[in-house]
Amino acid sequence: MEKHVVVIFPHPDDEAFGAAGTIARFREQGIPVTYLCGTLGEMGRNMGNPTFATRESLPEIRKEELIAACQVLDIDLEMLGYRDKTIEFEDRQQIAEHLLGYLNKLKPSLVITYYPGYAVHPDHDAFGAAAVSAVSQMDQADRPELWALAIKKGKEADLGEPDLQFDITATFTQKFEAIIAHKSQASGILGGINQGPGSLDQIVRDKLSHEAFYKWVF
Amino acid sequence: MNKIDPIVVQEQLNQFVNQPVFIHLETTNGAYATHHNRAAYNVGAFIRNAKVCFTQAKISGDPTNYRVGLKTEIGWVYAEGLRDYQLDQPGCLLLAGHDDQGRLLVTLEISHQPFSI
Numbered sequence: 400m401e402k403h404v405v406v407i408f409p410h411p412d413d414e415a416f417g418a419a420g421t422i423a424r425f426r427e428q429g430i431p432v433t434y435l436c437g438t439l440g441e442m443g444r445n446m447g448n449p450t451f452a453t454r455e456s457l458p459e460i461r462k463e464e465l466i467a468a469c470q471v472l473d474i475d476l477e478m479l480g481y482r483d484k485t486i487e488f489e490d491r492q493q494i495a496e497h498l499l500g501y502l503n504k505l506k507p508s509l510v511i512t513y514y515p516g517y518a519v520h521p522d523h524d525a526f527g528a529a530a531v532s533a534v535s536q537m538d539q540a541d542r543p544e545l546w547a548l549a550i551k552k553g554k555e556a557d558l559g560e561p562d563l564q565f566d567i568t569a570t571f572t573q574k575f576e577a578i579i580a581h582k583s584q585a586s587g588i589l590g591g592i593n594q595g596p597g598s599l600d601q602i603v604r605d606k607l608s609h610e611a612f613y614k615w616v617f
Numbered sequence: 618m619n620k621i622d623p624i625v626v627q628e629q630l631n632q633f634v635n636q637p638v639f640i641h642l643e644t645t646n647g648a649y650a651t652h653h654n655r656a657a658y659n660v661g662a663f664i665r666n667a668k669v670c671f672t673q674a675k676i677s678g679d680p681t682n683y684r685v686g687l688k689t690e691i692g693w694v695y696a697e698g699l700r701d702y703q704l705d706q707p708g709c710l711l712l713a714g715h716d717d718q719g720r721l722l723v724t725l726e727i728s729h730q731p732f733s734i
Contacts, residue, residue: 448719
């Protein structure tokens with residue numbers, strides 16, 4: 400049984416698309432979950448469909464969406480104040496130390512983040528690498544387990560099958576509501592993965608009803 | 618945002634001429650172009666809070682493809698594919714182009730004050 404789960408992703412909506420079913424399952428078990436969200440997704444290209452955001456209004460809109468999604472999932476939220484698209488250019492050790500400050504305070508038994516090099520978006524790779532670095536710098540006695548989310552196509556050729564594969568049908572409703580809370584992003588991103596006819600609910604059910612993670616070996 | 622009215626946008630552009638202003642210029646096809654289509658690849662660039670002073674400003678083109686050129690003392694600022702505009706607040710003009718799903722393709726923003734960072 401986990402004691403406290405810390406989720407570390409760079410963008411509002413990463414938690415919803417990547418891990419919301421798993422997060423919801425932890426919450427149903429009464430396990431505290433904290434989301435350390437790196438940026439406000441300031442540079443996202445989805446502006447709603449039809450468009451209702453601008454480049455300048457998007458950060459505040461996504462901040463509200465993030466807060467709403469975390470309320471849906473009933474998790475604590477910390478916004479870390481980095482800027483979308485720039486994480487890979489920041490000093491990795493500084494980010495790791497920033498994350499360590501939270502980890503030392505929250506004392507998680509489990510950290511969930513992106514698998515560096517297998518997470519497609521440069522922010523995902525860089526923030527995942529900083530999170531792995533942060534956890535690896537903890538004393539072995541205090542070090543939480545780390546689950547890494549890989550989304551790169553063909554990842555299995557390098558990494559094998561994920562160690563943990565969850566059918567999240569039981570918590571699908573929470574996941575769908577968390578995704579939809581990110582109003583400015585949901586329709587555009589779901590449309591991008593829509594390979595055929597169907598409602599948003601069906602697209603999510605078909606494509607996103609499984610969540611899988613690799614257990615990090617330190 | 619509203620569909621560009623070239624007369625209104627030209628009037629707005631004129632108000633920024635011959636004084637220091639801040640520019641946000643960006644184009645993107647998203648971070649997942651290659652992920653969704655191996656034949657495509659990610660392309661994007663942005664510059665935020667470039668401080669420039671332009672001596673001429675003109676909007677050209679038609680509703681399918683407005684272009685804006687800003688002539689500075691030693692160069693140019695250019696954006697193509699603009700279809701939408703918004704006066705965000707006094708002294709801040711937003712111009713943008715989106716695809717058929719509302720996703721940003723290009724934006725050129727001009728402001729008397731620096732954009733938030």
